Amino acid sequence: MPFDDGRRRVVIREVEPEIDAGRYAIKRTTGESVAVKAAIFADGHDLVRGVLRYRHESETDWHEVVLDSLGQDEWQASFVVAQLGRYLYTVQGWVDHYDTWCRDMRKRIEADQDLSVDLLVGAKLVREAAARASGSDAQHLAEAAAAMASDRSFTARALVALEPALVELVQKYPDRARQTSYDRELAVVVDRPKARYSTWYELFPRSCASEPGRHGTLQDCIRRLPYVAAMGFDVLYLPPIHPIGAAFRKGKNNAPAAEPDDTGSPWAIGSEAGGHKAIHPQLGTFDDFQALVEAAKSHGIEIALDVAIQCSPDHPYVTQHPEWFRARPDGTIQYAENPPKKYQDIYPVDFETAHWRELWEELKSIFTFWIGHGVRIFRVDNPHTKPLGFWEWAIAEIKRDDPDVIFLAEAFTRPQVMYELAKRGFTQSYTYFSWRNTSYELTKYFTELTHSPVCETYRANLWPNTPDILTEYLQNGGRPAFMARLILAATLGASYGIYGPAFELCENRAREPGSEEYLNSEKYQIVHWHWERGDSLSELIARVNAIRRDNPALQTDGDRQFHETTNDQLLCFSKQAGDNLILVVVNVDPYHTHSGWVDVPAARRESEPDKPYQVHDLLSGARYLWHGDRNYVELNPQLVPAHIFRVRRWVRSEREFEYFL
Amino acid sequence: MPFDDGRRRVVIREVEPEIDAGRYAIKRTTGESVAVKAAIFADGHDLVRGVLRYRHESETDWHEVVLDSLGQDEWQASFVVAQLGRYLYTVQGWVDHYDTWCRDMRKRIEADQDLSVDLLVGAKLVREAAARASGSDAQHLAEAAAAMASDRSFTARALVALEPALVELVQKYPDRARQTSYDRELAVVVDRPKARYSTWYELFPRSCASEPGRHGTLQDCIRRLPYVAAMGFDVLYLPPIHPIGAAFRKGKNNAPAAEPDDTGSPWAIGSEAGGHKAIHPQLGTFDDFQALVEAAKSHGIEIALDVAIQCSPDHPYVTQHPEWFRARPDGTIQYAENPPKKYQDIYPVDFETAHWRELWEELKSIFTFWIGHGVRIFRVDNPHTKPLGFWEWAIAEIKRDDPDVIFLAEAFTRPQVMYELAKRGFTQSYTYFSWRNTSYELTKYFTELTHSPVCETYRANLWPNTPDILTEYLQNGGRPAFMARLILAATLGASYGIYGPAFELCENRAREPGSEEYLNSEKYQIVHWHWERGDSLSELIARVNAIRRDNPALQTDGDRQFHETTNDQLLCFSKQAGDNLILVVVNVDPYHTHSGWVDVPAARRESEPDKPYQVHDLLSGARYLWHGDRNYVELNPQLVPAHIFRVRRWVRSEREFEYFL
Numbered sequence A, B: 001m002p003f004d005d006g007r008r009r010v011v012i013r014e015v016e017p018e019i020d021a022g023r024y025a026i027k028r029t030t031g032e033s034v035a036v037k038a039a040i041f042a043d044g045h046d047l048v049r050g051v052l053r054y055r056h057e058s059e060t061d062w063h064e065v066v067l068d069s070l071g072q073d074e075w076q077a078s079f080v081v082a083q084l085g086r087y088l089y090t091v092q093g094w095v096d097h098y099d100t101w102c103r104d105m106r107k108r109i110e111a112d113q114d115l116s117v118d119l120l121v122g123a124k125l126v127r128e129a130a131a132r133a134s135g136s137d138a139q140h141l142a143e144a145a146a147a148m149a150s151d152r153s154f155t156a157r158a159l160v161a162l163e164p165a166l167v168e169l170v171q172k173y174p175d176r177a178r179q180t181s182y183d184r185e186l187a188v189v190v191d192r193p194k195a196r197y198s199t200w201y202e203l204f205p206r207s208c209a210s211e212p213g214r215h216g217t218l219q220d221c222i223r224r225l226p227y228v229a230a231m232g233f234d235v236l237y238l239p240p241i242h243p244i245g246a247a248f249r250k251g252k253n254n255a256p257a258a259e260p261d262d263t264g265s266p267w268a269i270g271s272e273a274g275g276h277k278a279i280h281p282q283l284g285t286f287d288d289f290q291a292l293v294e295a296a297k298s299h300g301i302e303i304a305l306d307v308a309i310q311c312s313p314d315h316p317y318v319t320q321h322p323e324w325f326r327a328r329p330d331g332t333i334q335y336a337e338n339p340p341k342k343y344q345d346i347y348p349v350d351f352e353t354a355h356w357r358e359l360w361e362e363l364k365s366i367f368t369f370w371i372g373h374g375v376r377i378f379r380v381d382n383p384h385t386k387p388l389g390f391w392e393w394a395i396a397e398i399k400r401d402d403p404d405v406i407f408l409a410e411a412f413t414r415p416q417v418m419y420e421l422a423k424r425g426f427t428q429s430y431t432y433f434s435w436r437n438t439s440y441e442l443t444k445y446f447t448e449l450t451h452s453p454v455c456e457t458y459r460a461n462l463w464p465n466t467p468d469i470l471t472e473y474l475q476n477g478g479r480p481a482f483m484a485r486l487i488l489a490a491t492l493g494a495s496y497g498i499y500g501p502a503f504e505l506c507e508n509r510a511r512e513p514g515s516e517e518y519l520n521s522e523k524y525q526i527v528h529w530h531w532e533r534g535d536s537l538s539e540l541i542a543r544v545n546a547i548r549r550d551n552p553a554l555q556t557d558g559d560r561q562f563h564e565t566t567n568d569q570l571l572c573f574s575k576q577a578g579d580n581l582i583l584v585v586v587n588v589d590p591y592h593t594h595s596g597w598v599d600v601p602a603a604r605r606e607s608e609p610d611k612p613y614q615v616h617d618l619l620s621g622a623r624y625l626w627h628g629d630r631n632y633v634e635l636n637p638q639l640v641p642a643h644i645f646r647v648r649r650w651v652r653s654e655r656e657f658e659y660f661l
Helices: A097-110 A116-132 A135-148 A154-162 A164-172 A218-230 A286-298 A316-320 A356-371 A388-401 A415-424 A439-450 A472-492 A538-550 B097-110 B116-132 B135-148 B154-162 B164-172 B218-230 B286-298 B316-320 B356-371 B388-401 B415-424 B439-450 B472-492 B538-550
Strands: A010-016 A026-029 A033-042 A048-056 A063-066 A068-071 A074-080 A085-095 A186-191 A198-202 A235-238 A302-308 A336-338 A341-343 A377-381 A406-410 A495-499 A561-563 A570-577 A580-587 A594-599 A613-617 A623-626 A630-635 A642-648 A650-652 A658-660 B011-016 B026-029 B033-041 B048-056 B063-066 B068-071 B074-080 B085-095 B186-191 B198-202 B235-238 B302-308 B336-338 B341-343 B377-381 B406-410 B495-499 B561-563 B570-577 B580-587 B594-599 B613-617 B623-626 B630-635 B642-648 B650-652 B658-660
Touching: A010 A048, A010 A085, A010 B415, A026 A033, A033 A048, A033 A085, A033 B415, A048 A074, A063 A074, A074 A085, A097 A116, A097 A154, A097 A164, A116 A135, A116 A154, A116 A164, A135 A154, A135 A164, A154 A164, A218 A235, A218 A286, A218 A538, A235 A377, A286 A302, A302 A356, A356 A388, A388 A415, A406 A415, A415 B011, A415 B033, A439 A472, A439 A561, A439 A570, A472 A495, A472 A538, A472 A570, A472 A580, A472 A642, A570 A594, A580 A630, A630 A642, B011 B085, B026 B033, B033 B048, B033 B085, B048 B074, B063 B074, B074 B085, B097 B116, B097 B154, B097 B164, B116 B135, B116 B154, B116 B164, B135 B154, B135 B164, B154 B164, B218 B235, B218 B286, B218 B538, B235 B377, B286 B302, B302 B356, B356 B388, B388 B415, B406 B415, B439 B472, B439 B561, B439 B570, B472 B495, B472 B538, B472 B570, B472 B580, B472 B642, B570 B594, B580 B630, B630 B642
Parallel strands: A026 A186, A198 A235, A198 A495, A235 A302, A302 A377, A377 A406, B026 B186, B198 B235, B198 B495, B235 B302, B302 B377, B377 B406
Antiparallel strands: A010 A033, A033 A074, A048 A063, A048 A085, A068 A074, A085 A186, A336 A341, A561 A570, A570 A580, A580 A642, A594 A630, A613 A623, A613 A642, A650 A658, B011 B033, B033 B074, B048 B063, B048 B085, B068 B074, B085 B186, B336 B341, B561 B570, B570 B580, B580 B642, B594 B630, B613 B623, B613 B642, B650 B658
């Protein structure tokens, strides 16, 4: 028989959360909880009990939490993850004979039946519990068992048996000899809170010089930190800072040939000055980099580096490790291609090389090198064009030593691949947000992201623009469009970022009609920005980021809900954390004022349906008294195209004093 | 590194159907197909291909079917199960470099690029395919490779490369050295068609005597076969035919004490005349049983036996194997209980006995004993009160030798447990149909049963009544209620059954108000039925069963769809198999005539929206010409409370002749 013990009668199914049959871990940040559900049942009418078991990978013993019944064989319990790293969790269940006996006993008493033999059955169960217990518990149990089997009246003996303290004591020593363990141990990867809540600013250091014409440096970048900090960003992400290749260098606006003074693309990594572990000489030295990391830290900002696994033809790897590149039949090396487009300034590494083991180790060492220089956040360029198995291995290896490292996946590809990258270990992910403009599109997409299984592994980081993405919406919608997209990104997403100062200066000139490329893109040239221009959105951004900082509801995506409105151009949603409830209404049409009614169900407000509640617009400071589920809003995109309301609930205190929470 | 080969770039996910991460098999009957879907993708932009692999458990080699792309990384293929037993299926996928090369080549040609090196790359891929091929294929491939690498014009060489016959030939010899196999092999249990489509009649042999007062016999039962066959049933299910215990025997109407002439319940199994492997002496001998099995067969009927794992106190097991029963502290054996109810005439076996292995073997041998006597169908009494692991083991063991055996689970308990019994191996299952009366209830419940994962393992067998279940609906609704429930059971379910002749004689007297027990139930006494009563529903039943036999759509539940009606009392649904489309409309109110409009979407009819179609009422023979999606019906429950329409589509033949299919 294939059974070790056919007497294991309990069945455990439908354990959630569980991703792809336990193949992948779910994600949490320290302090968050994992709510676990399971179906637990046995044959017949006996009662079952169960526990949720969990442990940090560094622990050997399991912690146990008793599961609560939700009815219909569903059970639930939760645990809080306090430590970085990986936790494991699983479920066990068993038939509880004493619980069953007590239930039946009450029915027998009700029916006034003879209890003589049944009391002896119960006494035996309590005696067995006594044998599993020790100390005073064992003694109490033994005494109770003796009393139940004594010659006292049925009533007296039944009272002993059903006494809540005794029932609890018996439950403390259950007979788990024939318990069932769930088939699998499931994992949670626990990150630091910034994995969940982060505010990114992307900037090209070479454009940071205060005077036009000069190549900016890391020191110039340090001088920009107060500007970035004033807007409330906590991650400063730099495009690649490595030496740039000269071979096939692209000119301004991606011209096929560079002029002598053209700077080249930072993503054409590597020259005789070094590769992924070097700093572009014109940007500065490792001392400068160290200074930048420390100065940023003093402003509450972390430096995030870009890791783009690709090489310029001048990269040292090309000569030192030709076996990591694909040779063409004519003896040349295969450059990057997306036929008919050719990128001769870039060599992809060949993950199908027979020397993949050495290649993987070297690529991993790029991350550990920069970790050694104080970097804890990486934005990974096009991870979807590298094998998924590589990322799973590299991220796990790196996080084993440094569980606080954050990896942002810059993949814009099919949903399956984007979600798979998150499952394989990426901490955060770029999204389709940039191209979701209408209420319908935003509601549909973010509803998908809010629900299981996606929400368990995929943490969205929302970018209204990037150096590669100047959307049609921004190109045409002008300043109102930039305001709307900023507020949407910052409130829909607990993590978001902008590419600046192009964003706050509302830079919207495309290279040509129909293109999402910037005219005179910083990818190919130094740009001298007028950082302090009077029409900059920097103050709005600072205000929005301050609102994020003050409102825990905006620091999580777990509880995002969309609400009905009577006008398609008004998007309404809310987020909640504890008693912090934020309601956002955005006019997504940058051209016209829109008005309408928005629905905020009483259940969401947790308020008495007939009582007023206050909505406090954290952008304008205005406070409105609202009644009922449906209220009126009007938004002029030329002013501010959104409300970010804190909903203050009506509360009656113990002393009959009414106020808004 | 935990990878055997990091160059396996393909990922396979979301393989369907898959039950509980492959823990359980899905079910099919011979001749049915298994449609398998999977998400298959790789990093980057390379094209992938894949195969569905399957084999019967008796085969060692896999069959392969090429997967078709559904877009968005979804793939699909199917295979037909021809043999009884178990099949395994899984999926493999790989990067197809030649497919990818061809796609890129077309773009390069389009852009009028230099092709010299790329043609050499392609030639190498074809040369590699040649090395994997043999015979003339190898030669063709080698020649093509040579042509592609020749000094002829780009155009000539590209034409060779992209020639469909060559592309197909290269695909015939793919490079699968670094393919990915799906993590799991999944199973299908293949039953005979009767597992899917069966028509059951339950009857107490002891009530089959032609004259009142006499205990009926198996020979009387043989004489009843023409009656059963005339109604179109193909399974005759007998309650237990074993010796009945005398100890604590229940009297008529479940009276606590029996009168001397009371016959006892057939479910109180076992006396000094024997147990589960004996026949009640008053019913006859093994020769009689053999004669019954053979006579039934000649009428196209199979005998199904009831297996109730429980014993009367007089069962030989009780004295031979006291270790299989639970002893009470007073030395007595634990009788069946559902406190405060006591069933002292029945001892449950104790599945928590230390001797569970011997117990399991003996219980299994009950089935194999009767299989040896020609029985291939078992109705299992209360399987949910026996461990699920026991059923999984016993059914698998029995079906390994006799894969044509059918097990019907008589479990009325919580959904989790009912579905789990099906997953563990039960071929068919009783349902909640008996208590689903309104359109809303029926639509909701049968929609759940029609969809994955339930439909993959749980085959419903619908019973409007049983000896234990005389529903309130039948008690109060009279003859119209019996007609409606008969038609619902027979058309909603490819398998259904009735307990007769109580059903066809519209027996609706309950033991007492509020009870679902029959008055003077056959469970406790012999009943003399007036089989041939003029108001019997036997003719309607015969008609309905003939309609089932003639219409493949009613022999499967796979494609059951519910349709909107304008009247809540009119339930409308359809089933389809090939070009056989059956539309059923039932008035579920047994008291009043109802009329309204029913919606039959054009997509379901597969007809041109503006063309008429014919609905042919197979019950009355009437034919109606309907137009559009919405048509009028009116049903008087006193006449026949339903239409069973065959929908005949309007067809224009090649010769411009219009007719109904």
